[in-house]
Amino acid sequence: MKKTAARSPDRFAVILAGGRGERFWPLSREHRPKQLLKLLGPRSLLQQTVDRVRPLVPLKNLLVITTAAQAPAVRRQLPGLPRENLLLEPVGRDTAPAVTLGAAVVGARSPTAVMAVLPADHVIPDEKKFRQVLAEAFDLAGRGQVIVTLGIPPTEPATGYGYIELGPRLPPPHGVKAYRTPFHRALRFKEKPDLDTAREYLASGRYRWNAGMFLWSFVTLTHGLETHQPELHAACRRWFAAATQGPAALTRVLTREYPEINRISIDYALLEKAHNVVCADADFAWDDLGAWPALARHLKTDADGNAVVADCVSVDAARNLIYDARSKSRRTPVALVGLREAVVVLTDDAVLVADLHRAQEVRDLVRRLARSDRYRKLL
Amino acid sequence: MKKTAARSPDRFAVILAGGRGERFWPLSREHRPKQLLKLLGPRSLLQQTVDRVRPLVPLKNLLVITTAAQAPAVRRQLPGLPRENLLLEPVGRDTAPAVTLGAAVVGARSPTAVMAVLPADHVIPDEKKFRQVLAEAFDLAGRGQVIVTLGIPPTEPATGYGYIELGPRLPPPHGVKAYRTPFHRALRFKEKPDLDTAREYLASGRYRWNAGMFLWSFVTLTHGLETHQPELHAACRRWFAAATQGPAALTRVLTREYPEINRISIDYALLEKAHNVVCADADFAWDDLGAWPALARHLKTDADGNAVVADCVSVDAARNLIYDARSKSRRTPVALVGLREAVVVLTDDAVLVADLHRAQEVRDLVRRLARSDRYRKLL
Numbered sequence: 001m002k003k004t005a006a007r008s009p010d011r012f013a014v015i016l017a018g019g020r021g022e023r024f025w026p027l028s029r030e031h032r033p034k035q036l037l038k039l040l041g042p043r044s045l046l047q048q049t050v051d052r053v054r055p056l057v058p059l060k061n062l063l064v065i066t067t068a069a070q071a072p073a074v075r076r077q078l079p080g081l082p083r084e085n086l087l088l089e090p091v092g093r094d095t096a097p098a099v100t101l102g103a104a105v106v107g108a109r110s111p112t113a114v115m116a117v118l119p120a121d122h123v124i125p126d127e128k129k130f131r132q133v134l135a136e137a138f139d140l141a142g143r144g145q146v147i148v149t150l151g152i153p154p155t156e157p158a159t160g161y162g163y164i165e166l167g168p169r170l171p172p173p174h175g176v177k178a179y180r181t182p183f184h185r186a187l188r189f190k191e192k193p194d195l196d197t198a199r200e201y202l203a204s205g206r207y208r209w210n211a212g213m214f215l216w217s218f219v220t221l222t223h224g225l226e227t228h229q230p231e232l233h234a235a236c237r238r239w240f241a242a243a244t245q246g247p248a249a250l251t252r253v254l255t256r257e258y259p260e261i262n263r264i265s266i267d268y269a270l271l272e273k274a275h276n277v278v279c280a281d282a283d284f285a286w287d288d289l290g291a292w293p294a295l296a297r298h299l300k301t302d303a304d305g306n307a308v309v310a311d312c313v314s315v316d317a318a319r320n321l322i323y324d325a326r327s328k329s330r331r332t333p334v335a336l337v338g339l340r341e342a343v344v345v346l347t348d349d350a351v352l353v354a355d356l357h358r359a360q361e362v363r364d365l366v367r368r369l370a371r372s373d374r375y376r377k378l379l
Numbered sequence: 380m381k382k383t384a385a386r387s388p389d390r391f392a393v394i395l396a397g398g399r400g401e402r403f404w405p406l407s408r409e410h411r412p413k414q415l416l417k418l419l420g421p422r423s424l425l426q427q428t429v430d431r432v433r434p435l436v437p438l439k440n441l442l443v444i445t446t447a448a449q450a451p452a453v454r455r456q457l458p459g460l461p462r463e464n465l466l467l468e469p470v471g472r473d474t475a476p477a478v479t480l481g482a483a484v485v486g487a488r489s490p491t492a493v494m495a496v497l498p499a500d501h502v503i504p505d506e507k508k509f510r511q512v513l514a515e516a517f518d519l520a521g522r523g524q525v526i527v528t529l530g531i532p533p534t535e536p537a538t539g540y541g542y543i544e545l546g547p548r549l550p551p552p553h554g555v556k557a558y559r560t561p562f563h564r565a566l567r568f569k570e571k572p573d574l575d576t577a578r579e580y581l582a583s584g585r586y587r588w589n590a591g592m593f594l595w596s597f598v599t600l601t602h603g604l605e606t607h608q609p610e611l612h613a614a615c616r617r618w619f620a621a622a623t624q625g626p627a628a629l630t631r632v633l634t635r636e637y638p639e640i641n642r643i644s645i646d647y648a649l650l651e652k653a654h655n656v657v658c659a660d661a662d663f664a665w666d667d668l669g670a671w672p673a674l675a676r677h678l679k680t681d682a683d684g685n686a687v688v689a690d691c692v693s694v695d696a697a698r699n700l701i702y703d704a705r706s707k708s709r710r711t712p713v714a715l716v717g718l719r720e721a722v723v724v725l726t727d728d729a730v731l732v733a734d735l736h737r738a739q740e741v742r743d744l745v746r747r748l749a750r751s752d753r754y755r756k757l758l
Contacts, residue, residue: 026714313754315744316737330709333754334730335405337744338737342721344730351713351725353732358695358717365694365716375692375712 009142009217010110013057014102017046017066017074017120018089022366023291023359026350027325030379031069034289035120036077040298045289046120047077052127053118056135061113063087063105064120065098084247090258095212096269097261100225100232101254104239107218114142115221117214117266122288123298129284134215136179137280141215143173147224147274148215149186150282151208157198160290160360162210162267163190164279186277189267208279210267211286220276228273235261291359292343296321310334310346320344321356350378388521388596389489392436393481395591396425396445396453396499397468401745402670402738405729406704409758410448413668414499415456419677424668425499426456431506432497435514440492442466442484443499444477463626469637474591475648476640479604479611480633483618486597493521494600496593496645501667502677508663513594515558516659520594522552526603526653527594528565529661530587536577539669539739541589541646542569543658565656568646587658589646590665599655607652614640670738671722675700689713689725699723700735729757 021034028034035046043051050062059080065087066074074086087101099117106115116134124130133150141148151164167185172178189210193201201207216224225233235257242253271277287294296307299321306317310324310331317336323345324331330348341356354362369375400413407413414425422430429441438459444466445453453465466480478496485494495513503509512529520527530543546564551557568589572580580586595603604612614636621632650656666673675686678700685696689703689710696715702724703710709727720735733741748754 313744313747313751315740315747332726332728332730333757334732335744335748336732337740338734339721339732340734342718342732344732346730347711349711351711351723351730353713353715353718353721353723355717355719361694361716365692365714368692368694369714372692378712 008139010061010113011057011138011142012061012063012106012110012113012115013053014099014106014115014117015046015049015053015062015064015120016095016098016102016117017064017070018092018098019119019121020092021121022363024289024295025362025366025369026345026347026352026378027323032073033070033121036070036073039289039295040123044077045123046074049118049120049122050078050081052124052130053116053134056131056138057116060085061109063102065089065102067092088251088254090255092263093258093261094263095266096229096232096264097235097258099214099221099266100236101239101258103218103221104236105243105250107222107236107240108243111218114138114215114217116141117212119212119288122211122286124284124286125298126284130282133181133280133282133284136181136183137215139176140173140179140183140278140280141220142217144217144220145173146216146276146278147220147271148183148278148280149271150211150213151184151186151279152211152282152284152286154198154202154207154209157195157202158209159192159195159198161288162192163198163201163207164188164210165190166206166208166279166281170278181283182281183278184281186271186279189272208281209286210271211282211288212267214266214271221270224270224274224276229264229269231262232269291362292321292323292345292354293356293359295323296356306336310344312336314339319356387518389440389492390436390517390521391440391442391485391489391492391494392432393478393485393494393496394425394428394432394441394443394499395474395477395481395496396443396449397471397477398498398500399471400500401742403668403674404741404745404748405724405726405731405757406702411452412449412500415449415452418668418674419502423456424502425453428497428499428501429457429460431503431509432495432513435510435517436495439464440488442481444468444481446471467630467633469634471642472637472640473642474645475608475611475643476614476637478593478600478645479615480618480637482597482600483615484622484629486601486615486619487622490597493517493594493596495520496591498591498667501590501665503663503665504677505663509661512560512659512661512663515560515562516594518555519552519558519562519657519659520599521596523596523599524552525595525655525657526599526650527562527657527659528650529590529592530563530565530658531590531661531663531665533577533581533586533588536574536581537588538571538574538577540667541571542577542580542586543567543589544569545585545587545658545660549657560662561660563658563660565650565658568651587660588665590661590667591646593645593650600649603649603653603655608643608648610641611648670741671700671702671724671733672735672738674702675735685715689723691715693718698735 021028165187167187242250299307304318314336317339343354345352400407544566546566621629678686683697693715696718722733724731
């Protein structure tokens with residue numbers, strides 16, 4: 001694949017771990033968002049994200065962007081992560097400023113580097129297949145001409161995801177015999193569609209889910225910002241300069257400048273505007289765990305389709321998600337009678353019972369809690 | 380109403396408090412059945428039953444029939460009840476043996492007495508109206524000719540109740556000018572009907588709900604048993620004799636004999652067979668609280684029809700019953716999202732989430748628990 005190992009640029013990964021994960025309340029909280037939860041097995045989603053990429057990227061090149069509130073938990077979960085690789089956003093400003101910050105630090109360490117931007121809260125059960133695609137995406141992005149995005153073949157007409165329209169498949173770059181992953185020109189980025197449109201996308205076979213995973217060389221990214229987001233480009237130059245002076249200098253600059261940056265997603269800021277975007281046809285199972293029902297898809301279910309992480313006893317209950325996250329001394333049996341398509345979540349300080357089809361609205365509930373002094377301790 | 384106070388027979392009340400109340404699990408348990416629960420306000424249903432009848436019946440004439448398992452709680456709840464007025468069934472044998480036992484004790488104390496049989500677990504919000512009907516029923520039954528049963532005008536085509544078909548209205552007995560309560564001949568007792576039949580009953584205006592409340596003189600009852608249930612009549616004579624010797628003698632006889640008695644309801648044993656049954660048209664609100672949804676009818680509801688005994692916060696939830704009976708240190712907010720017509724009950728050792736329309740099946744759940752060693756502590 002690579003001509004010689006010596007020519008390969010340094011690989012970095014920037015893990016975006018600043019999400020709030022309101023939709024997994026009452027398990028997720030401000031100080032413990034979705035990516036820090038051990039929803040599936042003994043490792044949190046953040047830990048799984050790191051585990052997944054580590055065979056391709058050394059720990060010293062792995063940057064995690066998060067908030068001050070979440071930093072202690074992130075440090076506990078990633079004890080091997082060098083302290084200076086944890087980058088704190090003074091405030092949340094969506095993904096474009098976070099990516100710019102990650103890029104500035106990457107560039108300061110290795111201006112010829114290639115970097116992957118990876119959300120910390122997604123589920124990808126087949127690590128091996130993920131790494132096979134990622135390794136080829138690193139290789140392609142590392143050649144410096146294109147922005148590579150990973151597109152997931154849709155399995156249903158989801159209305160909660162963005163889509164990427166595939167253009168023609170690209171030939172392998174000069175010097176590469178062939179990639180196993182098909183790479184296509186990315187024609188268009190589509191925001192979350194309505195159901196009819198999503199069905200058309202699915203039927204056409206020409207659309208992929210935008211998984212929010214991007215790869216580019218530092219040089220390609222900064223060129224993209226220079227063209228499409230001059231203010232972010234200028235910020236990137238300043239943060240790069242600060243980063244070369246060390247973590248303390250960077251923190252000082254960020255504290256001053258970051259709150260002034262406009263809130264904007266990297267999709268909108270760059271991906272939708274750039275003309276050199278390539279989409280890997282990333283044929284691995286992927287889930288962004290948008291809300292509680294998504295979790296049920298990754299848990300074993302009983303014969304009636306109940307996904308149960310609890311001591312559950314039931315009479316004719318079907319297609320429910322029951323999740324008891326209380327501490328051991330407070331855990332009790334949960335009994336269901338005739339219940340259908342509900343979500344029941346128990347923590348030490350709250351109980352949630354929701355219609356499975358309305359679980360997105362847990363976010364509205366959290367906002368309601370935020371408006372009341374009485375419930376502020378539940379945020 | 381009465382000619383002279385001197386001629387009035389002694390009034391007794393026999394309160395049947397042996398029910399298991401499985402359908403209020405997880406709040407009701409073997410040692411703490413429905414009648415002992417403070418479901419509505421600070422007084423349990425048993426206490427409310429006693430409160431309701433006490434202005435008509437002195438405490439010394441008030442007998443409570445229960446089981447050994449429930450006796451300590453009953454004593455705690457009724458501290459003024461004379462010890463010998465608590466009658467313990469060695470085993471449950473349905474209502475006919477319990478009524479016979481009560482009658483034997485009543486007869487031993489006052490052979491000319493009139494007695495009311497009252498279930499301990501019903502809800503009757505209008506005490507005054509209840510007592511007005513009961514006083515007249517005592518009077519009529521005390522004259523010794525008839526068995527008086529209280530029939531409640533149905534408000535819906537309930538399929539969970541027995542019905543009584545009214546015959547012609549009876550004139551007041553000799554010496555009584557008029558009762559305010561209409562008394563009718565009871566033509567027929569009907570078991571729980573199907574919905575179409577229940578609708579016919581409701582539409583006809585000729586049927587009343589069988590509330591399981593009966594009044595008779597000791598003499599009338601024993602005559603009825605003699606005719607229709609000779610074995611129970613014989614038992615009544617033996618228990619009467621034992622009761623005249625004191626509580627210890629009675630307990631000895633019951634321990635030996637009670638388990639051998641056939642399980643049979645007083646409705647089936649006597650009421651359906653006797654020809655001298657009168658039905659009071661008892662125009663007060665009444666509810667036997669058959670299951671959790673019945674409770675919701677007696678609680679205040681919010682604008683969306685939710686009955687809430689909990690710290691509840693919700694987004695578009697309607698027609699639910701939320702009942703948090705956990706001890707104070709374990710109580711937490713309960714959040715609902717999009718939930719409709721569900722029952723959520725929380726105790727320190729269990730959680731129940733049920734479809735409101737399937738709440739009768741909580742009984743099946745309790746039977747399932749009983750089949751498992753693991754859950755036996757929840758019974």
